[in-house]
Amino acid sequence: MNGYPELTRPAWFRYTMAVVLCGVALLLTNLFWPLFQYMPQMLCFLAVCACGYYWGGGPSLLCLVLSTIALYYYFLLPQRSLSVADTASLIRLGGFLAVGLTGSVAFQSLWATRRRQAELVAQADAARQAAERTTKEIAELLETRREVERNLYRLAAIVESSEDTIIAIDLEGRILEWNPGAERLLGYRPEEVLGKTISILMPPEHRGDMNVILDQIRRGERIEHFESVRMKKSGERFPVSLSVSPIKDAAGQVVGAAKIARDITERKKSEAERERLYREAQEAARAREDFLSMAGHELRTPLTTLQFQFHTLGRRLAAGQADKAVELLERSRGQLDRLVRLTEELLDVTRITSGRLDLEREETDLSGVTREAAERFRDAAQRAGCELRIEAPPGVRGTWDKSRLDQVVTNLLSNAVKFGKGKPIEIRVEPDTAWARISVRDQGIGMSQEDLSKVFDRFERAVSRRSYGGMGLGLWITRQIVEAHGGKIEVESEPGRGSMFRVDLPLDPLPRGVAG
Protein backbone atom coordinates (compact mmCIF):
# COMPACT_ATOMS: atom_id res chain seq x y z
CA MET A 1 0.00 0.00 0.00
CA ASN A 2 3.04 2.28 -0.34
CA GLY A 3 2.03 5.94 -1.29
CA TYR A 4 -1.64 5.42 -0.63
CA PRO A 5 -2.13 5.28 3.09
CA GLU A 6 -5.79 6.46 2.74
CA LEU A 7 -6.61 3.16 1.03
CA THR A 8 -6.07 1.47 4.33
CA ARG A 9 -8.57 3.80 6.12
CA PRO A 10 -11.77 2.01 7.15
CA ALA A 11 -14.98 2.91 5.25
CA TRP A 12 -16.70 4.48 8.25
CA PHE A 13 -13.76 6.90 8.64
CA ARG A 14 -13.76 7.92 5.01
CA TYR A 15 -17.52 8.51 4.90
CA THR A 16 -17.44 10.39 8.22
CA MET A 17 -14.66 12.58 6.87
CA ALA A 18 -16.79 13.21 3.73
CA VAL A 19 -19.70 14.40 5.96
CA VAL A 20 -17.32 16.57 8.02
CA LEU A 21 -15.70 18.14 4.96
CA CYS A 22 -19.11 18.76 3.42
CA GLY A 23 -20.20 20.41 6.66
CA VAL A 24 -17.01 22.53 6.77
CA ALA A 25 -17.58 23.67 3.13
CA LEU A 26 -21.21 24.64 3.87
CA LEU A 27 -20.17 26.45 7.06
CA LEU A 28 -17.46 28.44 5.27
CA THR A 29 -19.93 29.26 2.45
CA ASN A 30 -22.39 30.53 5.03
CA LEU A 31 -19.74 32.52 6.93
CA PHE A 32 -18.37 34.19 3.84
CA TRP A 33 -21.71 34.43 2.04
CA PRO A 34 -21.07 37.83 0.44
CA LEU A 35 -18.02 36.31 -1.17
CA PHE A 36 -19.78 33.18 -2.46
CA GLN A 37 -23.34 34.50 -3.10
CA TYR A 38 -22.85 34.33 -6.84
CA MET A 39 -21.28 30.95 -6.75
CA PRO A 40 -22.38 29.19 -3.52
CA GLN A 41 -21.48 25.70 -4.77
CA MET A 42 -17.77 26.52 -5.15
CA LEU A 43 -16.49 25.40 -1.75
CA CYS A 44 -18.81 22.35 -1.86
CA PHE A 45 -17.32 21.45 -5.24
CA LEU A 46 -13.83 21.66 -3.74
CA ALA A 47 -15.02 19.50 -0.84
CA VAL A 48 -16.41 16.89 -3.28
CA CYS A 49 -13.07 16.92 -5.18
CA ALA A 50 -11.06 16.64 -1.97
CA CYS A 51 -13.27 13.73 -0.74
CA GLY A 52 -12.89 12.01 -4.11
CA TYR A 53 -9.14 12.50 -4.14
CA TYR A 54 -8.46 11.42 -0.59
CA TRP A 55 -11.21 8.96 0.27
CA GLY A 56 -12.61 7.67 -3.02
CA GLY A 57 -15.73 7.77 -5.22
CA GLY A 58 -18.22 6.75 -2.47
CA PRO A 59 -17.35 9.51 0.04
CA SER A 60 -17.15 12.00 -2.89
CA LEU A 61 -20.67 11.01 -3.99
CA LEU A 62 -21.96 11.26 -0.39
CA CYS A 63 -20.38 14.72 -0.09
CA LEU A 64 -21.96 15.69 -3.45
CA VAL A 65 -25.47 14.50 -2.43
CA LEU A 66 -25.29 16.18 0.98
CA SER A 67 -23.90 19.37 -0.55
CA THR A 68 -26.62 19.43 -3.24
CA ILE A 69 -29.41 19.01 -0.65
CA ALA A 70 -27.84 21.58 1.69
CA LEU A 71 -27.22 24.09 -1.12
CA TYR A 72 -30.74 23.61 -2.36
CA TYR A 73 -32.20 24.08 1.11
CA TYR A 74 -29.97 26.80 2.52
CA PHE A 75 -28.58 28.88 -0.24
CA LEU A 76 -30.95 28.74 -3.29
CA LEU A 77 -33.70 31.32 -3.28
CA PRO A 78 -36.00 31.10 -1.53
CA GLN A 79 -33.52 30.20 1.22
CA ARG A 80 -34.39 27.65 3.97
CA SER A 81 -37.13 26.22 1.87
CA LEU A 82 -37.59 23.16 -0.33
CA SER A 83 -39.82 25.03 -2.69
CA VAL A 84 -38.57 25.31 -6.27
CA ALA A 85 -35.95 27.96 -6.82
CA ASP A 86 -35.46 30.10 -9.82
CA THR A 87 -34.40 28.52 -13.06
CA ALA A 88 -30.91 29.99 -13.07
CA SER A 89 -30.20 28.58 -9.61
CA LEU A 90 -31.57 25.21 -10.67
CA ILE A 91 -29.35 25.22 -13.74
CA ARG A 92 -26.31 26.08 -11.57
CA LEU A 93 -27.26 23.38 -9.09
CA GLY A 94 -27.84 20.89 -11.91
CA GLY A 95 -24.43 21.80 -13.36
CA PHE A 96 -22.84 21.38 -9.95
CA LEU A 97 -24.52 17.96 -9.59
CA ALA A 98 -23.49 16.82 -13.07
CA VAL A 99 -19.87 17.96 -12.70
CA GLY A 100 -19.80 16.50 -9.18
CA LEU A 101 -21.17 13.18 -10.42
CA THR A 102 -18.63 13.07 -13.23
CA GLY A 103 -15.91 13.89 -10.69
CA SER A 104 -17.09 11.19 -8.29
CA VAL A 105 -17.11 8.61 -11.09
CA ALA A 106 -13.67 9.78 -12.15
CA PHE A 107 -12.42 9.54 -8.56
CA GLN A 108 -14.07 6.11 -8.25
CA SER A 109 -12.10 5.03 -11.33
CA LEU A 110 -8.91 6.65 -9.97
CA TRP A 111 -9.40 4.80 -6.71
CA ALA A 112 -9.98 1.51 -8.53
CA THR A 113 -6.73 2.07 -10.41
CA ARG A 114 -4.98 2.94 -7.17
CA ARG A 115 -6.36 -0.17 -5.50
CA ARG A 116 -5.23 -2.33 -8.38
CA GLN A 117 -1.82 -0.70 -8.34
CA ALA A 118 -1.56 -1.19 -4.60
CA GLU A 119 -2.58 -4.82 -4.97
CA LEU A 120 0.04 -5.34 -7.66
CA VAL A 121 2.65 -3.65 -5.50
CA ALA A 122 1.57 -5.86 -2.57
CA GLN A 123 1.74 -8.95 -4.74
CA ALA A 124 5.15 -7.96 -6.02
CA ASP A 125 6.22 -7.30 -2.45
CA ALA A 126 4.92 -10.70 -1.31
CA ALA A 127 6.59 -12.36 -4.28
CA ARG A 128 9.86 -10.59 -3.50
CA GLN A 129 9.64 -11.59 0.17
CA ALA A 130 8.80 -15.18 -0.80
CA ALA A 131 11.78 -15.15 -3.15
CA GLU A 132 13.98 -13.78 -0.39
CA ARG A 133 12.70 -16.45 2.00
CA THR A 134 13.28 -19.16 -0.58
CA THR A 135 16.78 -17.86 -1.27
CA LYS A 136 17.52 -17.86 2.46
CA GLU A 137 16.11 -21.36 2.88
CA ILE A 138 18.15 -22.62 -0.04
CA ALA A 139 21.27 -21.07 1.49
CA GLU A 140 20.47 -22.72 4.81
CA LEU A 141 19.85 -26.07 3.13
CA LEU A 142 23.14 -25.77 1.28
CA GLU A 143 24.94 -24.99 4.52
CA THR A 144 23.26 -27.95 6.23
CA ARG A 145 24.23 -30.21 3.37
CA ARG A 146 27.82 -28.96 3.50
CA GLU A 147 27.83 -29.63 7.27
CA VAL A 148 26.42 -33.13 6.73
CA GLU A 149 29.05 -33.75 4.06
CA ARG A 150 31.80 -32.45 6.34
CA ASN A 151 30.54 -34.78 9.12
CA LEU A 152 30.33 -37.68 6.70
CA TYR A 153 33.89 -37.09 5.47
CA ARG A 154 35.06 -36.79 9.05
CA LEU A 155 33.27 -39.99 10.08
CA ALA A 156 34.51 -41.78 6.98
CA ALA A 157 38.06 -40.67 7.77
CA ILE A 158 37.70 -41.91 11.34
CA VAL A 159 36.30 -45.25 10.20
CA GLU A 160 38.98 -45.60 7.53
CA SER A 161 41.88 -44.75 9.79
CA SER A 162 40.62 -46.61 12.87
CA GLU A 163 42.86 -49.35 14.22
CA ASP A 164 39.68 -51.05 15.39
CA THR A 165 37.63 -53.31 13.23
CA ILE A 166 34.40 -51.54 12.22
CA ILE A 167 31.75 -53.53 10.40
CA ALA A 168 28.16 -52.56 9.52
CA ILE A 169 25.56 -55.29 9.05
CA ASP A 170 21.86 -55.37 8.20
CA LEU A 171 19.23 -57.08 10.34
CA GLU A 172 19.85 -60.37 8.55
CA GLY A 173 23.50 -60.23 9.57
CA ARG A 174 24.76 -59.43 6.03
CA ILE A 175 27.93 -57.36 5.91
CA LEU A 176 27.39 -53.84 4.47
CA GLU A 177 30.58 -52.03 5.47
CA TRP A 178 34.09 -53.33 6.06
CA ASN A 179 36.83 -50.89 7.09
CA PRO A 180 40.61 -51.31 6.59
CA GLY A 181 40.88 -52.22 10.32
CA ALA A 182 38.60 -55.19 9.63
CA GLU A 183 40.73 -56.18 6.67
CA ARG A 184 43.92 -55.95 8.73
CA LEU A 185 42.55 -58.00 11.61
CA LEU A 186 40.48 -60.60 9.80
CA GLY A 187 42.40 -60.90 6.55
CA TYR A 188 39.40 -60.59 4.17
CA ARG A 189 39.27 -57.89 1.49
CA PRO A 190 35.97 -55.94 1.36
CA GLU A 191 34.92 -57.58 -1.94
CA GLU A 192 35.32 -61.02 -0.34
CA VAL A 193 32.87 -60.37 2.47
CA LEU A 194 30.41 -57.61 1.49
CA GLY A 195 26.93 -59.14 1.23
CA LYS A 196 27.94 -62.31 3.09
CA THR A 197 26.67 -63.09 6.58
CA ILE A 198 28.78 -62.17 9.55
CA SER A 199 28.70 -65.82 10.69
CA ILE A 200 31.67 -66.55 8.38
CA LEU A 201 33.80 -64.89 11.07
CA MET A 202 32.42 -67.09 13.84
CA PRO A 203 33.89 -70.48 14.73
CA PRO A 204 31.17 -73.20 14.66
CA GLU A 205 30.85 -73.28 18.45
CA HIS A 206 30.22 -69.52 18.51
CA ARG A 207 27.67 -69.30 15.64
CA GLY A 208 24.93 -68.79 18.24
CA ASP A 209 26.40 -65.33 18.93
CA MET A 210 24.78 -63.99 15.74
CA ASN A 211 21.20 -64.55 16.86
CA VAL A 212 21.92 -63.28 20.36
CA ILE A 213 23.40 -60.07 18.95
CA LEU A 214 20.75 -59.53 16.24
CA ASP A 215 17.86 -60.13 18.68
CA GLN A 216 19.22 -57.48 20.99
CA ILE A 217 19.84 -55.06 18.11
CA ARG A 218 16.28 -55.54 16.75
CA ARG A 219 15.05 -54.44 20.17
CA GLY A 220 17.14 -51.29 19.71
CA GLU A 221 19.56 -52.22 22.51
CA ARG A 222 23.28 -51.58 22.50
CA ILE A 223 25.76 -54.34 23.32
CA GLU A 224 28.86 -53.34 25.25
CA HIS A 225 32.08 -55.36 25.48
CA PHE A 226 30.66 -58.72 24.48
CA GLU A 227 33.59 -61.14 24.71
CA SER A 228 33.76 -64.06 22.33
CA VAL A 229 36.04 -65.78 19.82
CA ARG A 230 36.33 -64.97 16.10
CA MET A 231 38.09 -66.61 13.20
CA LYS A 232 40.43 -65.00 10.67
CA LYS A 233 40.50 -65.86 6.99
CA SER A 234 43.49 -68.09 7.80
CA GLY A 235 41.33 -70.06 10.24
CA GLU A 236 43.24 -68.69 13.23
CA ARG A 237 41.00 -68.06 16.22
CA PHE A 238 41.43 -65.15 18.57
CA PRO A 239 39.57 -63.65 21.54
CA VAL A 240 37.59 -60.53 20.71
CA SER A 241 35.63 -57.84 22.53
CA LEU A 242 32.59 -56.56 20.60
CA SER A 243 30.54 -53.38 20.98
CA VAL A 244 27.47 -53.32 18.76
CA SER A 245 25.10 -50.35 18.24
CA PRO A 246 21.82 -50.32 16.34
CA ILE A 247 21.72 -48.21 13.13
CA LYS A 248 18.38 -46.37 12.72
CA ASP A 249 16.83 -44.76 9.63
CA ALA A 250 15.30 -41.24 9.57
CA ALA A 251 12.03 -42.63 10.96
CA GLY A 252 13.87 -44.16 13.92
CA GLN A 253 13.47 -47.75 12.70
CA VAL A 254 16.40 -50.11 13.38
CA VAL A 255 17.81 -51.14 10.00
CA GLY A 256 21.15 -52.64 10.93
CA ALA A 257 24.06 -52.61 13.36
CA ALA A 258 27.54 -51.15 13.60
CA LYS A 259 30.08 -53.44 15.21
CA ILE A 260 33.40 -52.43 16.67
CA ALA A 261 35.59 -55.46 17.31
CA ARG A 262 38.86 -55.39 19.20
CA ASP A 263 41.45 -58.17 19.31
CA ILE A 264 42.02 -58.87 23.01
CA THR A 265 44.65 -61.59 22.58
CA GLU A 266 47.29 -59.47 24.30
CA ARG A 267 44.89 -58.50 27.09
CA LYS A 268 43.91 -62.12 27.61
CA LYS A 269 47.58 -63.09 27.61
CA SER A 270 48.44 -60.46 30.17
CA GLU A 271 45.42 -61.47 32.26
CA ALA A 272 46.57 -65.09 32.16
CA GLU A 273 50.12 -63.97 32.94
CA ARG A 274 48.88 -61.88 35.87
CA GLU A 275 46.86 -64.83 37.12
CA ARG A 276 49.87 -67.13 36.78
CA LEU A 277 52.10 -64.66 38.63
CA TYR A 278 49.46 -64.26 41.30
CA ARG A 279 49.19 -68.03 41.71
CA GLU A 280 52.97 -68.34 41.83
CA ALA A 281 53.19 -65.54 44.38
CA GLN A 282 50.52 -67.23 46.47
CA GLU A 283 52.29 -70.55 46.10
CA ALA A 284 55.61 -68.94 47.06
CA ALA A 285 54.00 -67.25 50.06
CA ARG A 286 52.49 -70.57 51.14
CA ALA A 287 55.80 -72.38 50.64
CA ARG A 288 57.61 -69.68 52.63
CA GLU A 289 55.06 -69.92 55.42
CA ASP A 290 55.33 -73.70 55.48
CA PHE A 291 59.09 -73.41 55.44
CA LEU A 292 59.17 -70.98 58.37
CA SER A 293 56.83 -73.27 60.26
CA MET A 294 59.03 -76.28 59.49
CA ALA A 295 62.22 -74.36 60.30
CA GLY A 296 60.70 -73.39 63.65
CA HIS A 297 59.76 -77.00 64.26
CA GLU A 298 63.23 -78.25 63.38
CA LEU A 299 64.97 -75.70 65.62
CA ARG A 300 62.65 -76.36 68.54
CA THR A 301 63.44 -80.09 68.68
CA PRO A 302 67.16 -79.82 69.63
CA LEU A 303 66.33 -76.86 71.88
CA THR A 304 63.84 -79.03 73.76
CA THR A 305 66.44 -81.74 74.16
CA LEU A 306 69.01 -79.22 75.39
CA GLN A 307 66.60 -77.80 77.94
CA PHE A 308 65.84 -81.21 79.39
CA GLN A 309 69.52 -82.22 79.26
CA PHE A 310 70.63 -79.06 81.12
CA HIS A 311 67.98 -79.74 83.74
CA THR A 312 69.35 -83.25 84.25
CA LEU A 313 72.92 -81.97 84.06
CA GLY A 314 72.23 -79.63 86.96
CA ARG A 315 70.89 -82.47 89.05
CA ARG A 316 73.85 -84.76 88.16
CA LEU A 317 76.37 -82.08 89.15
CA ALA A 318 74.48 -81.31 92.35
CA ALA A 319 74.59 -85.02 93.18
CA GLY A 320 78.33 -85.13 92.43
CA GLN A 321 77.88 -87.56 89.52
CA ALA A 322 80.65 -86.06 87.38
CA ASP A 323 81.02 -89.04 85.03
CA LYS A 324 77.32 -89.02 84.19
CA ALA A 325 77.46 -85.25 83.75
CA VAL A 326 80.33 -85.58 81.23
CA GLU A 327 78.41 -88.20 79.27
CA LEU A 328 75.38 -85.90 79.21
CA LEU A 329 77.54 -82.98 78.05
CA GLU A 330 78.73 -85.11 75.12
CA ARG A 331 75.12 -85.75 74.16
CA SER A 332 74.34 -82.04 74.52
CA ARG A 333 77.20 -81.25 72.17
CA GLY A 334 75.45 -83.45 69.59
CA GLN A 335 72.34 -81.28 69.90
CA LEU A 336 74.43 -78.13 69.55
CA ASP A 337 75.99 -79.59 66.38
CA ARG A 338 72.50 -80.24 65.12
CA LEU A 339 71.51 -76.62 65.77
CA VAL A 340 74.65 -75.44 63.99
CA ARG A 341 73.83 -77.67 60.99
CA LEU A 342 70.27 -76.33 60.83
CA THR A 343 71.52 -72.76 61.03
CA GLU A 344 74.08 -73.49 58.31
CA GLU A 345 71.33 -74.91 56.10
CA LEU A 346 69.33 -71.72 56.56
CA LEU A 347 72.37 -69.61 55.75
CA ASP A 348 73.05 -71.79 52.70
CA VAL A 349 69.61 -70.89 51.34
CA THR A 350 70.58 -67.23 51.52
CA ARG A 351 74.04 -67.88 50.07
CA ILE A 352 72.69 -69.93 47.17
CA THR A 353 69.78 -67.65 46.29
CA SER A 354 72.09 -64.63 46.31
CA GLY A 355 74.70 -66.51 44.25
CA ARG A 356 77.35 -66.51 46.99
CA LEU A 357 77.97 -70.26 47.32
CA ASP A 358 81.75 -70.06 47.04
CA LEU A 359 83.68 -73.30 46.83
CA GLU A 360 87.04 -73.72 48.52
CA ARG A 361 88.50 -76.35 46.26
CA GLU A 362 91.37 -78.47 47.45
CA GLU A 363 92.73 -81.97 46.86
CA THR A 364 90.04 -84.11 48.49
CA ASP A 365 89.70 -87.86 49.05
CA LEU A 366 86.05 -88.73 48.30
CA SER A 367 86.32 -92.16 49.94
CA GLY A 368 87.74 -90.60 53.10
CA VAL A 369 84.97 -88.01 53.27
CA THR A 370 82.35 -90.74 52.72
CA ARG A 371 83.76 -93.02 55.42
CA GLU A 372 83.93 -90.17 57.96
CA ALA A 373 80.32 -89.17 57.29
CA ALA A 374 79.16 -92.79 57.51
CA GLU A 375 80.98 -93.14 60.79
CA ARG A 376 79.06 -90.19 62.21
CA PHE A 377 75.81 -91.87 61.16
CA ARG A 378 76.63 -95.25 62.64
CA ASP A 379 74.69 -94.68 65.88
CA ALA A 380 71.67 -93.14 64.18
CA ALA A 381 71.63 -95.94 61.60
CA GLN A 382 71.88 -98.55 64.29
CA ARG A 383 68.96 -97.09 66.22
CA ALA A 384 66.94 -96.96 63.00
CA GLY A 385 67.86 -100.61 62.40
CA CYS A 386 69.74 -99.82 59.18
CA GLU A 387 73.00 -101.57 58.42
CA LEU A 388 75.50 -99.35 56.59
CA ARG A 389 77.39 -101.16 53.82
CA ILE A 390 80.29 -99.12 52.46
CA GLU A 391 82.31 -99.83 49.35
CA ALA A 392 84.86 -97.04 48.94
CA PRO A 393 88.24 -97.91 47.39
CA PRO A 394 91.08 -95.63 48.45
CA GLY A 395 92.56 -93.00 46.14
CA VAL A 396 89.41 -91.47 44.61
CA ARG A 397 90.71 -87.95 44.62
CA GLY A 398 89.61 -84.74 42.98
CA THR A 399 89.65 -80.95 43.38
CA TRP A 400 86.56 -80.37 45.48
CA ASP A 401 85.35 -78.36 48.48
CA LYS A 402 85.81 -80.90 51.24
CA SER A 403 83.27 -79.52 53.73
CA ARG A 404 80.62 -79.08 50.99
CA LEU A 405 81.26 -82.65 49.80
CA ASP A 406 80.81 -83.82 53.39
CA GLN A 407 77.50 -81.94 53.40
CA VAL A 408 76.41 -83.80 50.24
CA VAL A 409 77.23 -87.24 51.69
CA THR A 410 75.68 -86.30 55.05
CA ASN A 411 72.41 -85.18 53.43
CA LEU A 412 72.15 -88.35 51.34
CA LEU A 413 72.89 -90.58 54.36
CA SER A 414 70.50 -88.61 56.57
CA ASN A 415 67.67 -89.21 54.06
CA ALA A 416 68.58 -92.87 53.64
CA VAL A 417 68.45 -93.48 57.42
CA LYS A 418 65.29 -91.40 57.79
CA PHE A 419 63.35 -93.14 55.03
CA GLY A 420 65.18 -96.49 55.05
CA LYS A 421 62.59 -98.41 57.08
CA GLY A 422 65.31 -100.18 59.05
CA LYS A 423 66.75 -101.94 56.01
CA PRO A 424 70.40 -101.99 54.84
CA ILE A 425 71.86 -98.92 53.17
CA GLU A 426 74.56 -99.29 50.51
CA ILE A 427 77.12 -96.53 50.00
CA ARG A 428 79.43 -96.89 47.04
CA VAL A 429 82.25 -94.73 45.73
CA GLU A 430 83.42 -95.49 42.16
CA PRO A 431 86.38 -93.92 40.37
CA ASP A 432 86.52 -93.11 36.67
CA THR A 433 89.17 -91.46 34.51
CA ALA A 434 87.73 -87.96 34.68
CA TRP A 435 84.78 -88.43 37.00
CA ALA A 436 83.98 -89.92 40.40
CA ARG A 437 80.62 -91.31 41.41
CA ILE A 438 79.09 -91.73 44.83
CA SER A 439 75.78 -93.54 45.21
CA VAL A 440 73.57 -94.13 48.24
CA ARG A 441 70.88 -96.80 47.98
CA ASP A 442 68.23 -97.56 50.57
CA GLN A 443 65.40 -100.09 50.56
CA GLY A 444 62.90 -97.87 52.31
CA ILE A 445 59.63 -96.18 51.44
CA GLY A 446 60.76 -94.91 48.00
CA MET A 447 59.00 -92.24 45.93
CA SER A 448 56.43 -92.00 43.14
CA GLN A 449 57.36 -90.61 39.70
CA GLU A 450 55.45 -87.42 40.54
CA ASP A 451 57.44 -86.89 43.73
CA LEU A 452 60.72 -87.57 41.91
CA SER A 453 60.14 -84.58 39.64
CA LYS A 454 60.21 -82.14 42.53
CA VAL A 455 62.42 -83.85 45.08
CA PHE A 456 65.32 -81.46 44.34
CA ASP A 457 63.13 -78.34 44.53
CA ARG A 458 63.39 -75.92 47.41
CA PHE A 459 61.02 -76.50 50.36
CA GLU A 460 59.68 -79.65 48.67
CA ARG A 461 59.44 -83.06 50.23
CA ALA A 462 58.19 -86.30 48.77
CA VAL A 463 56.67 -87.48 52.02
CA SER A 464 53.88 -86.47 54.36
CA ARG A 465 54.72 -83.56 56.62
CA ARG A 466 52.90 -85.39 59.40
CA SER A 467 55.24 -88.34 59.21
CA TYR A 468 58.64 -86.83 58.51
CA GLY A 469 60.21 -83.66 59.80
CA GLY A 470 62.91 -81.66 58.06
CA MET A 471 62.93 -78.32 56.29
CA GLY A 472 62.77 -79.70 52.76
CA LEU A 473 66.12 -78.08 52.00
CA GLY A 474 68.61 -80.97 52.15
CA LEU A 475 68.32 -82.28 48.60
CA TRP A 476 67.94 -78.79 47.14
CA ILE A 477 71.19 -77.69 48.82
CA THR A 478 72.82 -80.97 47.77
CA ARG A 479 71.95 -80.36 44.13
CA GLN A 480 73.24 -76.78 44.31
CA ILE A 481 76.57 -77.96 45.74
CA VAL A 482 76.91 -80.75 43.16
CA GLU A 483 76.10 -78.40 40.28
CA ALA A 484 78.49 -75.76 41.63
CA HIS A 485 81.19 -78.46 41.29
CA GLY A 486 80.13 -79.02 37.67
CA GLY A 487 78.56 -82.36 38.57
CA LYS A 488 75.08 -83.80 38.42
CA ILE A 489 72.76 -85.64 40.77
CA GLU A 490 70.13 -88.20 39.76
CA VAL A 491 67.67 -90.35 41.59
CA GLU A 492 65.95 -93.63 40.84
CA SER A 493 63.13 -94.68 43.08
CA GLU A 494 60.04 -96.82 43.37
CA PRO A 495 57.40 -96.64 46.09
CA GLY A 496 58.01 -99.35 48.69
CA ARG A 497 61.28 -100.47 47.03
CA GLY A 498 63.61 -97.67 48.12
CA SER A 499 65.64 -94.95 46.40
CA MET A 500 69.09 -94.60 44.90
CA PHE A 501 70.77 -91.20 44.66
CA ARG A 502 73.74 -90.97 42.30
CA VAL A 503 76.19 -88.06 42.27
CA ASP A 504 78.75 -87.66 39.47
CA LEU A 505 81.56 -85.18 40.03
CA PRO A 506 84.31 -84.14 37.61
CA LEU A 507 87.73 -84.74 39.20
CA ASP A 508 88.82 -81.26 38.15
CA PRO A 509 86.84 -78.07 37.56
CA LEU A 510 85.17 -78.15 34.13
CA PRO A 511 85.55 -75.34 31.63
CA ARG A 512 82.54 -73.03 31.75
CA GLY A 513 79.46 -74.37 29.96
CA VAL A 514 80.32 -78.09 30.16
CA ALA A 515 78.62 -78.70 33.50
CA GLY A 516 75.37 -80.62 33.78
Next chain:
Amino acid sequence: MKVLVVDDDYAVLDAIKDVLEDEGYEVTLAANGLEALKELRRGAPPCLILLDLMMPVMNGWEFRREQLEDTALAGIPTILITAHTRADENTTELKASGFLRKPAQPNALLETVGRYCS
Protein backbone atom coordinates in the same frame (compact mmCIF):
# COMPACT_ATOMS: atom_id res chain seq x y z
CA MET B 1 53.95 -94.85 87.88
CA LYS B 2 54.73 -95.51 84.26
CA VAL B 3 54.90 -92.86 81.56
CA LEU B 4 55.01 -93.72 77.85
CA VAL B 5 56.96 -91.24 75.72
CA VAL B 6 56.44 -91.38 71.93
CA ASP B 7 58.82 -89.38 69.70
CA ASP B 8 60.87 -90.21 66.61
CA ASP B 9 63.82 -88.20 67.88
CA TYR B 10 65.97 -90.39 70.11
CA ALA B 11 67.73 -87.42 71.68
CA VAL B 12 64.35 -86.03 72.82
CA LEU B 13 63.30 -89.47 74.12
CA ASP B 14 66.52 -89.87 76.10
CA ALA B 15 66.37 -86.34 77.52
CA ILE B 16 62.75 -86.73 78.70
CA LYS B 17 63.53 -90.19 80.09
CA ASP B 18 66.41 -88.76 82.17
CA VAL B 19 64.25 -85.95 83.59
CA LEU B 20 61.36 -88.24 84.51
CA GLU B 21 63.45 -91.11 85.86
CA ASP B 22 65.26 -88.68 88.16
CA GLU B 23 61.84 -87.93 89.68
CA GLY B 24 61.15 -91.64 90.17
CA TYR B 25 58.88 -92.33 87.25
CA GLU B 26 59.18 -95.48 85.19
CA VAL B 27 59.59 -94.46 81.56
CA THR B 28 59.03 -96.52 78.42
CA LEU B 29 59.94 -95.19 74.99
CA ALA B 30 58.50 -95.61 71.51
CA ALA B 31 59.90 -94.14 68.27
CA ASN B 32 56.53 -94.01 66.50
CA GLY B 33 52.82 -94.69 66.92
CA LEU B 34 53.09 -98.33 65.94
CA GLU B 35 55.76 -99.07 68.55
CA ALA B 36 53.65 -97.19 71.11
CA LEU B 37 50.57 -99.34 70.35
CA LYS B 38 52.66 -102.50 70.69
CA GLU B 39 54.04 -101.24 74.01
CA LEU B 40 50.55 -100.37 75.31
CA ARG B 41 49.11 -103.75 74.38
CA ARG B 42 52.05 -105.61 75.87
CA GLY B 43 52.29 -104.40 79.47
CA ALA B 44 50.38 -102.59 82.19
CA PRO B 45 48.81 -99.29 81.03
CA PRO B 46 50.84 -96.13 81.78
CA CYS B 47 49.37 -93.26 83.78
CA LEU B 48 50.16 -90.86 80.92
CA ILE B 49 51.24 -90.86 77.28
CA LEU B 50 53.48 -88.00 76.05
CA LEU B 51 52.92 -87.96 72.30
CA ASP B 52 54.83 -86.25 69.50
CA LEU B 53 52.80 -85.73 66.31
CA MET B 54 55.17 -85.80 63.35
CA MET B 55 56.64 -89.27 63.18
CA PRO B 56 57.36 -91.82 60.47
CA VAL B 57 55.66 -95.26 60.23
CA MET B 58 52.64 -94.14 62.27
CA ASN B 59 52.23 -90.48 63.13
CA GLY B 60 50.46 -88.96 66.15
CA TRP B 61 47.14 -88.53 64.34
CA GLU B 62 47.05 -92.18 63.23
CA PHE B 63 48.10 -93.33 66.70
CA ARG B 64 45.30 -91.39 68.38
CA ARG B 65 42.73 -92.83 65.98
CA GLU B 66 43.87 -96.37 66.82
CA GLN B 67 44.06 -95.60 70.54
CA LEU B 68 40.56 -94.12 70.71
CA GLU B 69 39.11 -97.07 68.80
CA ASP B 70 40.60 -99.50 71.33
CA THR B 71 38.41 -99.30 74.46
CA ALA B 72 41.21 -100.68 76.62
CA LEU B 73 43.51 -97.80 75.61
CA ALA B 74 41.10 -94.96 74.91
CA GLY B 75 40.94 -93.81 78.52
CA ILE B 76 44.69 -93.30 79.00
CA PRO B 77 45.38 -89.55 79.33
CA THR B 78 47.47 -88.27 76.43
CA ILE B 79 49.43 -85.03 76.34
CA LEU B 80 50.77 -83.76 73.01
CA ILE B 81 54.40 -82.70 73.14
CA THR B 82 54.97 -80.96 69.85
CA ALA B 83 56.68 -78.09 68.06
CA HIS B 84 53.61 -77.73 65.86
CA THR B 85 52.41 -74.11 65.76
CA ARG B 86 48.77 -75.12 66.03
CA ALA B 87 49.18 -77.36 69.07
CA ASP B 88 45.95 -76.07 70.65
CA GLU B 89 43.92 -76.95 67.54
CA ASN B 90 45.63 -80.34 67.42
CA THR B 91 44.68 -80.96 71.04
CA THR B 92 41.00 -80.37 70.28
CA GLU B 93 41.14 -82.32 67.03
CA LEU B 94 42.78 -85.33 68.66
CA LYS B 95 40.68 -85.14 71.84
CA ALA B 96 43.94 -85.02 73.87
CA SER B 97 44.12 -84.00 77.53
CA GLY B 98 46.45 -81.08 76.83
CA PHE B 99 49.71 -80.10 75.15
CA LEU B 100 53.28 -79.07 75.92
CA ARG B 101 54.84 -76.91 73.22
CA LYS B 102 58.47 -77.61 72.35
CA PRO B 103 60.82 -76.34 73.60
CA ALA B 104 59.04 -77.22 76.86
CA GLN B 105 60.33 -76.23 80.28
CA PRO B 106 61.37 -79.26 82.44
CA ASN B 107 59.27 -77.90 85.30
CA ALA B 108 56.20 -77.68 83.07
CA LEU B 109 56.82 -81.27 82.02
CA LEU B 110 57.12 -82.46 85.62
CA GLU B 111 54.09 -80.48 86.70
CA THR B 112 51.98 -81.98 83.89
CA VAL B 113 53.18 -85.52 84.54
CA GLY B 114 52.63 -85.02 88.28
CA ARG B 115 49.03 -84.07 87.65
CA TYR B 116 48.25 -87.43 86.03
CA CYS B 117 50.70 -89.72 87.81
CA SER B 118 50.61 -89.06 91.52
